[in-house]
Amino acid sequence: MKMPVAVSAWEPSPSVARSIDISRAVAPRELLTRAERSDFRETGDYEEVVRLARKIASTVRGVRCVEIGKTARGRSMLMLVVSRNPVVTPEEARETGRPILWIQSAVHGGEVAGKDATILLLRDMALTDRHSRWLDRLIILLLPVFNIDGHDHSSPFNRANQNGPASMGFRANAQRLNLNRDYMKADSPEMRCWLRAYTAWLPHLVIDNHTTNGMDYQYDITFSVHRNQPAAEPVARWARKWLQPALARRLAGDGHITGPHVELEDAGELERGIQPEVSPPGYCLSYTAIQNRVAILAESHSLKCYRTQVCAHYDLMRHVLDLLSSPGGAALRTAVHLADRKAWKASGSESRGPVFVEGVPGGRLVPYQFKGLSSTRTRCKITGVFYTEYSDEPIDIPVKSASRVRTTLAIPAPVAYVVPPECTPIIDVLACHGIQMWRLGREFSGEFESWRLVEEHWDPLPFEGRLRMTFRAIRSREERTLSAGSRLVPMAQRAGRVALNLLAPDAPGSLVRWGFLNAIFEQKEYISDHVLAPMVARMWRADSRLRAEFRKRLRSEPSFAADPTRQMQFFYEHSPYFESGKNLYPILRVGDARTFTRLRGLSLRPVGI
Numbered sequence: 001m002k003m004p005v006a007v008s009a010w011e012p013s014p015s016v017a018r019s020i021d022i023s024r025a026v027a028p029r030e031l032l033t034r035a036e037r038s039d040f041r042e043t044g045d046y047e048e049v050v051r052l053a054r055k056i057a058s059t060v061r062g063v064r065c066v067e068i069g070k071t072a073r074g075r076s077m078l079m080l081v082v083s084r085n086p087v088v089t090p091e092e093a094r095e096t097g098r099p100i101l102w103i104q105s106a107v108h109g110g111e112v113a114g115k116d117a118t119i120l121l122l123r124d125m126a127l128t129d130r131h132s133r134w135l136d137r138l139i140i141l142l143l144p145v146f147n148i149d150g151h152d153h154s155s156p157f158n159r160a161n162q163n164g165p166a167s168m169g170f171r172a173n174a175q176r177l178n179l180n181r182d183y184m185k186a187d188s189p190e191m192r193c194w195l196r197a198y199t200a201w202l203p204h205l206v207i208d209n210h211t212t213n214g215m216d217y218q219y220d221i222t223f224s225v226h227r228n229q230p231a232a233e234p235v236a237r238w239a240r241k242w243l244q245p246a247l248a249r250r251l252a253g254d255g256h257i258t259g260p261h262v263e264l265e266d267a268g269e270l271e272r273g274i275q276p277e278v279s280p281p282g283y284c285l286s287y288t289a290i291q292n293r294v295a296i297l298a299e300s301h302s303l304k305c306y307r308t309q310v311c312a313h314y315d316l317m318r319h320v321l322d323l324l325s326s327p328g329g330a331a332l333r334t335a336v337h338l339a340d341r342k343a344w345k346a347s348g349s350e351s352r353g354p355v356f357v358e359g360v361p362g363g364r365l366v367p368y369q370f371k372g373l374s375s376t377r378t379r380c381k382i383t384g385v386f387y388t389e390y391s392d393e394p395i396d397i398p399v400k401s402a403s404r405v406r407t408t409l410a411i412p413a414p415v416a417y418v419v420p421p422e423c424t425p426i427i428d429v430l431a432c433h434g435i436q437m438w439r440l441g442r443e444f445s446g447e448f449e450s451w452r453l454v455e456e457h458w459d460p461l462p463f464e465g466r467l468r469m470t471f472r473a474i475r476s477r478e479e480r481t482l483s484a485g486s487r488l489v490p491m492a493q494r495a496g497r498v499a500l501n502l503l504a505p506d507a508p509g510s511l512v513r514w515g516f517l518n519a520i521f522e523q524k525e526y527i528s529d530h531v532l533a534p535m536v537a538r539m540w541r542a543d544s545r546l547r548a549e550f551r552k553r554l555r556s557e558p559s560f561a562a563d564p565t566r567q568m569q570f571f572y573e574h575s576p577y578f579e580s581g582k583n584l585y586p587i588l589r590v591g592d593a594r595t596f597t598r599l600r601g602l603s604l605r606p607v608g609i
């Protein structure tokens with residue numbers, strides 16, 4: 001039997017649930033969800049989503065069901081394309097000149113309120129005339145359940161912090177991968193399908209529905225949207241000046257209590273203040289930003305009852321659809337177009353300045369009234385741990401809010417990267433991201449910038465199925481021969497920032513740091529002591545600089561001085577027999593436009609898109 005979640009009794013006013021009550025009142029009985037039929041105590045399985053979606057699509061001309069691929073367990077991933085008239089291809093969608101909106105839910109399989117709200121929304125916009133202007137002004141793509149295998153791995157004992165429905169899905173997919181960390185490395189089949197669909201349709205805006213854990217507070221719905229340098233400036237400006245304030249105003253007008261999404265486990269953490277999102281691009285919010293587009297991370301609150309969660313998502317989506325249907329919303333298309341055009345002009349981009357890859361909350365601290373609940377500290381009588389007990393008494397807590405993001409790492413963009421043909425897993429990932437690549441038709445020798453990655457270190461425990469690693473990158477110029485079939489990846493393309501984040505070795509989300517190139521850190525050949533020892537004697541006699549370097553190591557590193565095996569390795573590494581490819585990053589950087597032009601001239605055709 002499920003134990004009740006210990007929550008305050010605090011819920012927003014029942015009047016905020018108006019929209020889902022109206023939805024239920026006008027719906028045909030056979031299209032009611034299990035959530036509605038159980039008065040929001042339960043939720044349906046994925047079969048219910050498919051059944052209702054197909055039923056609606058069979059009667060409404062502008063609603064199409066599309067399979068975007070298969071999950072890890074081979075289940076069909078359903079997406080709905082919704083508009084006034086049927087839209088079959090992404091090209092047709094773009095030709096309409098309308099904003100394209102993508103709504104996804106249950107990325108974490110137990111966070112299902114967005115899914116139930118999406119079914120209600122689909123039913124309402126397809127079957128009633130209340131929302132008809134959305135269909136005339138937008139192309140709407142719905143992915144009601146992203147993590148289907150996780151969603152149907154349902155149990156009353158998943159998500160202990162969540163106050164309903166009675167049974168809910170599991171956070172990760174069937175491979176135990178968190179899809180909201182997988183946007184860059186794309187290890188899961190679900191993410192590969194998502195990336196192919198996303199880069200084909202290129203929606204201007206994504207709503208990513210989640211249900212957040214953490215401390216209790218008044219907010220029933222919080223949301224984040226990039227308004228700073230993680231996003232391209234025209235897009236960030238649109239979100240900062242227009243979308244964020246307009247959406248917050250509309251939700252508040254309904255009676256919702258809304259604010260910025262915060263990751264706070266306990267009320268005591270409020271002392272640190274609240275901060276803008278600076279998630280890496282493995283998260284949806286930041287991934288869409290480096291694709292020059294927008295995501296809204298929408299988080300209902302796990303401690304509110306399920307009915308409140310569903311209503312919160314329904315209203316947030318309703319308002320975004322309304323806003324995007326207005327002239328101010330349509331301005332997003334222009335902002336995205338400007339950001340894309342700037343990315344295409346990035347050629348010779350040494351002069352364009354470094355590209356943002358990492359930041360921390362910063363800038364001026366501004367006062368903010370956090371809508372909390374009064375609480376007391378209590379001690380667990382068994383273990384002695386102190387924890388916070390929340391009451392249902394609302395209080396405003398004055399906190400500081402960081403207003404901007406401070407850049408901590410920006411990387412000078414090259415003109416292009418060159419990926420050798422043997423790096424197949426990396427080329428596959430680049431192709432999934434819709435990155436344009438040119439295939440070199442024949443061998444080419446020239447001077448390139450390359451990196452040696454030294455002082456390598458792996459994390460002791462896996463993260464998302466991989467052992468992440470760090471190193472020190474030493475950049476140099478050297479003569480290199482490129483194999484025929486190498487992929488030329490120009491920065492001057494729409495997804496140039498995605499390419500840089502994957503290929504610049506020091507970018508935190510780079511594929512090498514996810515362990516895609518671990519073999520370069522392994523020594524593949526060796527030399528026997530009986531072959532090496534006479535060579536050491538010859539090297540010692542012939543090379544005074546080597547003698548000096550060896551003596552310096554002996555003096556400065558006691559562990560080296562005490563280890564004859566390492567000393568032999570020192571001489572092996574300085575001999576002509578040592579393999580040159582060890583610690584050599586195989587991906588090269590083209591820093592000058594002349595070399596790039598020559599390489600383009602020798603390339604066959606764009607591949608990978």
Ligand SMILES: [Zn+2]
Pocket residue numbers: 108111210211
């Ligand atoms: Zn989530």
